Amino acid sequence: MKSDYSLSELGIISNQNKSSEIFEKIYPDIFNLQYAKPSEFIRLTWKKFESTDEHNNNLNGKIFEYLLAIISIREKLLPLYLSAKVAFVPNVIYDIMFYTKEFGPICWSVKTSLRERYKQADLESIALKYVHRKSQSYLITLNEQEAKNIKTKIKSGDVIGIDDVVVANSSDFDLLIEKMKKLDLHKSPKVEVIESNHIITTDVLDKI
16 A cells, blocks of 8 residues: 555545644554554554644544544545535534445444543434434444443443444554454435426326
């Protein structure tokens, strides 16, 4: 795989911005980085980011999202949708999405840390399931203890939209990648808002 992709070439960003510039400065050869497992890729790249002075909540989240997008590309989880909107789910932009024959949309909600942010991800997952009943939603994070807490809430029924919480630098992430590789990923279909075999239009009336 070539080593000189840029985020803009891949469509991960539409314009050069600070987060993309920092990302490409930190990871100039990220497509040549060797790793044994996806979780190792995240562990190595996140450690490199943490060793820099470039840190704030917004930047942390964007760098994490870029890393997840790139590991998805390298693992051939394609097509990949970033900052995605879903028909009939208003006012929600999903971080990372895939479309599968088996489940329809699969959403990755990306949070470096959770705190109360899991509640927003849960509501967005519920909204998705109202439209796509078989859809799956995963909360991808880097905080192991917070992930355990949300897993407990999922089991107790306090969190009902999120299917699972996955720590990206753990073996659970490797299992998620392998699970998704077995699915039939393809482009999302175009949605006809109304379908009918019998459509009466003014043109029909004019012909009678």
